[in-house]
Amino acid sequence: MKAVPLVLLALATCTPAAAPPADPMSGPAAASAAVLTPSTAPSPGSALAPSAASMPASVSWSDPLIGQPAPDFTATAQDGSSVHIAALSGKPVVVYFYPKDETPGCTKEACSFRDAWTALGKTGAVLVGVSADSVDSHKAFALHYKLPFLLVSDPDGSIGKKYGVPFQGHHQRQTIVIGADGKVRKVYRKVDVTMHAQEILADVTTG
Numbered sequence: 001m002k003a004v005p006l007v008l009l010a011l012a013t014c015t016p017a018a019a020p021p022a023d024p025m026s027g028p029a030a031a032s033a034a035v036l037t038p039s040t041a042p043s044p045g046s047a048l049a050p051s052a053a054s055m056p057a058s059v060s061w062s063d064p065l066i067g068q069p070a071p072d073f074t075a076t077a078q079d080g081s082s083v084h085i086a087a088l089s090g091k092p093v094v095v096y097f098y099p100k101d102e103t104p105g106c107t108k109e110a111c112s113f114r115d116a117w118t119a120l121g122k123t124g125a126v127l128v129g130v131s132a133d134s135v136d137s138h139k140a141f142a143l144h145y146k147l148p149f150l151l152v153s154d155p156d157g158s159i160g161k162k163y164g165v166p167f168q169g170h171h172q173r174q175t176i177v178i179g180a181d182g183k184v185r186k187v188y189r190k191v192d193v194t195m196h197a198q199e200i201l202a203d204v205t206t207g
Contacts, residue, residue: 064164065176065184070095071162075130075152078138083128083152086182092204093126093178096191097160097171101133101141105173105193110147112197117148120197125204130154132170177203 065071070093072086085093098106113120113127120127127149133141138151154160157167166172175196177186186203188196 063184063187063189065187068184069182070176070178070184073159073162075154075159076135077128077150077152078135078142079150081150083150085178088126088178089182090180091124091126092180092185093128094175094200094204095128095130095163095178096173096175096200097130097154097163097165098173099170100131101137102144106131107145109173109191109193109196110141111145112193113149113200114145114147116197116201119201120204121148123201123204126150127200128152130159130171132157132167175200 070085072084074082074084077083085095096109098109100106110129129149129151131138131151131153132155133151133153134155135153138153141147142151152159154171157165157171160167160171163174163176165174173191173193175188175191176184177188177200179185188199
């Protein structure tokens with residue numbers, strides 16, 4: 001199947017030189033929750049439809065964003081470039097929201113995306129990470145772990161609000177996958193950082 005480029009926002013795993021500060025979203029890794037489009041979600045009566053007992057409680061088959069044009073925003077990335085979602089039409093885009101630079105879970109997520117970057121890059125995907133940290137903090141974070149993707153600052157949570165991401169001083173960890181047509185294809189309201197990079201790689205490869 002032909003690979004489709006996507007735009008992604010993400011964090012991955014690394015071993016920092018010094019122990020990072022506590023992660024605002026620390027705790028047992030949450031199960032990954034994916035919201036599927038009606039075209040991909042099996043019908044209740046189909047042989048592929050999961051039973052109520054087998055379907056994870058964290059998985060939902062619908063979300064208000066699914067099938068809608070991705071909410072637009074413009075922000076400056078850590079490398080000084082401008083990120084304008086509407087201008088990325090024609091490419092699949094992945095925007096990932098995370099709590100804070102240099103914290104354990106966020107570092108693991110970012111480094112995992114970095115480690116999968118060779119494969120992700122071949123899809124033409126654009127990855128954008130969003131947190132409340134400053135642009136300077138993003139610069140240092142990207143330099144520290146050699147992150148090859150874009151990080152933008154959302155200090156007041158206004159970008160996250162457009163995507164329904166809860167914000168209380170920091171963003172809840174969630175990811176939005178946008179298709180090449182500019183519409184939201186998939187929503188992860190819960191993320192397991194140990195496997196999320198591979199989930200996103202599968203999304204952009206089969207999209």
